[in-house]
Amino acid sequence: MRQHVLRDPRLLQQLANTNPELARAALHDPARFSAMVQQLEASRRQAEQQRMEMTAGHSDDPFDIEAQKRIEDAIRQENIAANLEAAMEYNPESFARVMDHSFHISHFL
Numbered sequence: 001m002r003q004h005v006l007r008d009p010r011l012l013q014q015l016a017n018t019n020p021e022l023a024r025a026a027l028h029d030p031a032r033f034s035a036m037v038q039q040l041e042a043s044r045r046q047a048e049q050q051r052m053e054m055t056a057g058h059s060d061d062p063f064d065i066e067a068q069k070r071i072e073d074a075i076r077q078e079n080i081a082a083n084l085e086a087a088m089e090y091n092p093e094s095f096a097r098v099m100d101h102s103f104h105i106s107h108f109l
Contacts, residue, residue: 002033005026014088022036
């Protein structure tokens with residue numbers, strides 16, 4: 001994965017914008033990069049497991065108001081994450097830092 005990131009300048013730039021520490025590790029510390037990717041993957045799996053447990057635990061009573069609110073909140077969070085992922089994939093320039101280097105010209109009449 002690290003080699004893929006290093007071969008693609010656009011991907012490296014996107015990674016630098018979203019996770020600068022991971023981008024630095026990709027460039028300078030292969031062992032740290034590997035550890036960070038493994039940690040991110042473990043966190044993702046843990047969050048997925050918690051979501052599955054929460055959804056499964058509340059399916060006993062489909063009319064429980066509190067369970068419905070938690071499920072609704074989980075769905076909302078999934079939609080937000082999906083929208084963010086799509087935005088980062090299809091419009092990465094929206095997440096780039098903008099610098100104002102405009103030139104100012106004085107006018108004399």
